[in-house]
Amino acid sequence: xxxxxxxxxxxxxxxxxxxxxxxxxxxxxxxxxxxxxxxxxxxxxxxxxxxxxxxxxxxxxxxxxxxxxxxxxxxxxxxxxxxxxxxxxxxxxxxxxxxxxxxxxxxxxxxxxxxxxxxxxxxxxxxxxxxxxxxxxxxxxxxxxxxxxxxxxxxxxxxxxxxxxxxxxxxxxxxxxxxxxxxxxxxxxxxxxxxxxxxxxxxxxxxxxxxxxxxxxxxxxxxxxxxxxxxxxxxxxxxxxxxxxxxxxxxxxxxxxxxxxxxxxxxxxxxxxxxxxxxxxxxxxxxxxxxxxxxxxxxxxxxxxxx
Amino acid sequence: xxxxxxxxxxxxxxxxxxxxxxxxxxxxxxxxxxxxxxxxxxxxxxxxxxxxxxxxxxxxxxxxxxxxxxxxxxxxxxxxxxxxxxxxxxxxxxxxxxxxxxxxxxxxxxxxxxxxxxxxxxxxxxxxxxxxxxxxxxxxxxxxxxxxxxxxxxxxxxxxxxxxxxxxxxxxxxxxxxxxxxxxxxxxxxxxxxxxxxxxxxxxxxxxxxxxxxxxxxxxxxxxxxxxxxxxxxxxxxxxxxxxxxxxxxxxxxxxxxxxxxxxxxxxxxxxxxxxxxxxxxxxxxxxxxxxxxxxxxxxxxxxxxxxxxxxxxxx
Numbered sequence: 001x002x003x004x005x006x007x008x009x010x011x012x013x014x015x016x017x018x019x020x021x022x023x024x025x026x027x028x029x030x031x032x033x034x035x036x037x038x039x040x041x042x043x044x045x046x047x048x049x050x051x052x053x054x055x056x057x058x059x060x061x062x063x064x065x066x067x068x069x070x071x072x073x074x075x076x077x078x079x080x081x082x083x084x085x086x087x088x089x090x091x092x093x094x095x096x097x098x099x100x101x102x103x104x105x106x107x108x109x110x111x112x113x114x115x116x117x118x119x120x121x122x123x124x125x126x127x128x129x130x131x132x133x134x135x136x137x138x139x140x141x142x143x144x145x146x147x148x149x150x151x152x153x154x155x156x157x158x159x160x161x162x163x164x165x166x167x168x169x170x171x172x173x174x175x176x177x178x179x180x181x182x183x184x185x186x187x188x189x190x191x192x193x194x195x196x197x198x199x200x201x202x203x204x205x206x207x208x209x210x211x212x213x214x215x216x217x218x219x220x221x222x223x224x225x226x227x228x229x230x231x232x233x234x235x236x237x238x239x240x241x242x243x244x245x246x247x248x249x250x251x252x253x254x255x256x257x258x259x260x261x262x263x264x265x266x267x268x269x270x271x272x273x274x275x276x277x278x279x280x281x282x283x284x285x286x287x288x289x290x291x292x293x294x295x296x297x298x299x300x301x302x303x304x305x306x307x
Numbered sequence: 308x309x310x311x312x313x314x315x316x317x318x319x320x321x322x323x324x325x326x327x328x329x330x331x332x333x334x335x336x337x338x339x340x341x342x343x344x345x346x347x348x349x350x351x352x353x354x355x356x357x358x359x360x361x362x363x364x365x366x367x368x369x370x371x372x373x374x375x376x377x378x379x380x381x382x383x384x385x386x387x388x389x390x391x392x393x394x395x396x397x398x399x400x401x402x403x404x405x406x407x408x409x410x411x412x413x414x415x416x417x418x419x420x421x422x423x424x425x426x427x428x429x430x431x432x433x434x435x436x437x438x439x440x441x442x443x444x445x446x447x448x449x450x451x452x453x454x455x456x457x458x459x460x461x462x463x464x465x466x467x468x469x470x471x472x473x474x475x476x477x478x479x480x481x482x483x484x485x486x487x488x489x490x491x492x493x494x495x496x497x498x499x500x501x502x503x504x505x506x507x508x509x510x511x512x513x514x515x516x517x518x519x520x521x522x523x524x525x526x527x528x529x530x531x532x533x534x535x536x537x538x539x540x541x542x543x544x545x546x547x548x549x550x551x552x553x554x555x556x557x558x559x560x561x562x563x564x565x566x567x568x569x570x571x572x573x574x575x576x577x578x579x580x581x582x583x584x585x586x587x588x589x590x591x592x593x594x595x596x597x598x599x600x601x602x603x604x605x606x607x608x609x610x611x612x613x614x615x616x617x618x619x620x621x622x623x
Contacts, residue, residue: 035430059453063462134345139349139352223437243440
């Protein structure tokens with residue numbers, strides 16, 4: 001009797017928000033709305049500008065929606081030779097680099113996840129120490145010149161082939177999600193360690209493999225630092241480095257285009273081109289984002305575990 | 308007895324290795340990788356104490372002791388890069404640390420699942436924009452002529468053109484920090500949202516029965532609930548207070564704002580890599596000085612937090 005009374009009472013209270021709560025909700029909803037607006041507005045603005053006409057952009061007529069809609073910006077982007085080459089390079093670096101990353105991460109994470117692996121502590125120390133201390137820019141550069149990686153595609157693929165942080169994420173996942181009994185029974189049936197990794201561990205860790213694949217891929221797609229340092233052959237440049245030239249350093253030459261008439265006809269194309277370029281270079285990532293979102297969040301969660 | 312035990316354990320060491328050779332084989336490639344690309348450069352750090360000559364190589368260049376360090380400590384750039392680095396770092400922490408917590412708390416008060424999902428999807432998105440695009444976007448939008456800022460300014464002032472924000476040295480730090488918050492506020496709140504969802508709902512119910520308002524519950528239940536997480540993140544952040552990333556600063560730098568934007572990492576790059584200087588030893592010395600400070604800070608800060616909270620908020 002008293003229990004039900006209490007229950008209805010508390011229910012009543014929850015339904016009828018006190019006035020303080022109403023104020024709080026009003027404030028929080030307003031703040032969230034404002035923040036969403038702040039995040040969305042520049043994005044919408046850039047997309048709108050990219051679909052406007054060159055004159056509208058260069059005279060600053062775009063405020064929210066496209067003005068004189070057209071595809072001039074995109075036509076310019078897709079006839080810019082350096083952008084096309086670098087786009088292809090980046091796709092290659094991302095696919096090949098991510099493949100190397102994932103393989104390296106798995107073959108390091110699996111042995112270290114085995115509780116009775118001899119030398120585990122030594123190996124862990126070896127890896128974890130590099131998270132806190134490194135040789136730094138110049139000694140690494142000297143190494144790269146010594147092994148002749150400078151100005152080759154290897155400079156984009158091999159340094160950073162293994163992220164210790166991601167390796168620990170995978171190791172933690174394997175340790176807490178794959179029961180040890182599975183290993184014992186597989187051993188009983190004569191399964192070797194490598195076979196166990198390939199046909200059991202990898203099958204059961206698809207979620208975490210998806211997470212690190214995405215992290216690595218986004219990292220490759222977005223990085224410009226190693227290209228800036230190790231590459232000076234424009235044929236090998238990744239997209240981000242060409243983006244830097246165009247977006248940040250304002251280097252747009254009319255001979256970059258397949259037909260020079262294109263650029264000369266539209267002197268004020270530069271600003272429009274930048275907006276379209278921002279969209280084109282970000283679309284691949286934004287496109288996978290809705291599908292990948294839950295994996296990304298999972299990745300942050302697994303990574304936050306201690307271990 | 309002891310001898311027998313010793314022998315048997317020794318024997319088992321070999322037999323364990325025989326049993327586990329495949330695991331060691333798997334580790335081989337990652338270990339070789341880490342030795343070459345992480346440890347070998349650490350040996351290269353010795354050029355900080357030498358006068359590196361490309362022709363002589365790392366090992367046979369001449370030792371000069373702490374010459375490069377003392378040159379750095381006495382140069383006018385020393386004070387400038389340290390102050391700029393700390394200024395940017397501390398400003399970033401002061402804004403970028405509390406805001407995700409507040410955002411997570413606020414988001415947690417929203418009651419519709421759908422709208423919450425929508426807000427999360429939108430606010431996480433900028434995190435995936437690359438640094439180059441982010442800086443390009445900032446420059447485009449703030450452009451006095453072709454950008455949003457210019458357009459709005461003209462709209463409000465009857466066609467006057469604003470001055471260029473990127474040309475103002477003092478604007479640099481605000482642009483740097485607030486664009487970072489725009490990009491990562493939502494993303495950085497994920498971890499707090501997870502901590503919030505781990506709070507026992509019975510606490511909320513009990514407080515509600517006692518007549519606590521939503522705001523009181525936020526302060527007295529939710530805030531303490533995410534405090535341990537926040538403490539760990541703050542420690543990590545302070546451990547890297549002398550570490551301002553190269554990529555974004557370098558892109559946002561121009562000749563006008565250099566007095567405020569030159570940080571340690573960009574200075575190392577300019578001294579070591581940029582055409583005309585190529586002073587490898589000097590740049591290495593600056594970089595080494597920086598990473599030693601970073602290490603010390605991390606250990607200190609971790610020690611401190613271990614004392615303050617009974618090992619709850621320690622990294623190791």
